[in-house]
């Protein structure tokens with residue numbers, strides 16, 4: 001069986017982002033890389049959105065950027081703007097096409113369906129697989145989105161709705177998210193922050209149908225695309241083995257309070273590329289102890305007080321747009337952190353801190 005210098009297990013967002021970063025910086029000219037991916041074909045399966053707080057390799061895969069967003073509860077609505085940090089959406093189909101066409105030009109890079117097809121005994125392995133679905137009692141962000149198209153121009157495509165809590169919370173945390181890609185096309189997602197035990201929250205089709213009809217007042221539309229997902233809001237318990245470096249969600253790249261992962265994956269890929277020749281001796285990359293600590297308390301509050309979360313999220317966004325964006329994108333300084341913390345209800349956060 002063929003041996004490889006490097007192996008990436010999982011050719012998804014993290015695996016392909018890393019391979020692309022290595023390839024465009026000529027790290028694979030004289031080294032061989034095997035990518036283990038078990039899907040049969042690459043097609044659009046996700047829409048990755050984030051605030052662009054630094055430049056990334058996939059600007060040409062962005063389908064839409066916005067400078068304005070709203071957040072609302074059943075009582076209040078608040079609009080924020082940032083020209084410094086636009087919110088961007090990436091079409092995963094475009095991402096896969098771009099990366100795969102670049103990688104196919106290098107004969108040192110090969111794809112396999114299963115690790116057993118190669119000899120990886122002496123390889124350095126980047127692993128993006130973890131079987132988190134077993135941890136049903138943990139906190140997850142689970143959601144379904146539909147991209148709809150209407151015959152008339154209905155949406156204001158200059159502004160996205162980040163969180164609409166004006167919906168049935170069913171004793172958990174629930175909001176809708178609307179990304180208007182054009183005046184007649186938008187991705188609308190129903191999103192829950194809860195464990196995965198309660199199957200009754202998963203009537204996503206009905207939730208979306210009701211929201212589109214009753215809240216957005218849209219009667220006629222066609223569905224172009226559906227995406228469904230679960231994002232773990234806990235760190236995976238994966239053993240750190242010698243010569244195995246975990247990446248992507250498996251490598252702790254998900255910000256637990258938000259589920260945002262895409263841009264963290266890009267930063268991690270850059271770190272791995274910059275330290276590529278001595279990667280085994282480098283310390284494990286993480287999003288920052290400060291965010292791990294603050295997110296842990298935040299999620300404790302969320303678990304203990306789901307009914308208070310619409311108001312808490314709403315209050316967080318009463319800061320300037322750039323302060324909140326930097327905080328949620330792990331780029332805040334101590335003054336930003338202080339501003340965010342000062343808007344939070346003190347007693348329930350102190351209780352969560354004590355009972356941590």
Ligand SMILES: Cc1cc2nc3c(=O)[nH]c(=O)nc-3n(C[C@H](O)[C@H](O)[C@H](O)COP(=O)(O)OP(=O)(O)OC[C@H]3O[C@@H](n4cnc5c(N)ncnc54)[C@H](O)[C@@H]3O)c2cc1C
Nearest residue numbers: 010011012013014037038048049228229248249260261262
């Ligand atoms: C529908 C959806 C939407 C999301 N939207 C956003 C967003 O808007 N913004 C954001 O920041 N984050 C978002 N995320 C979170 C995160 O960015 C994605 O989950 C991202 O794809 C994580 O990258 P990854 O490489 O860790 O996992 P994946 O992209 O899932 O890659 C893992 C790869 O491993 C393959 N695989 C699995 N098991 C095996 C096996 N046994 N053998 C070989 N291959 C295997 C899979 O086919 C897959 O290609 C979203 C997640 C989902 C599910």
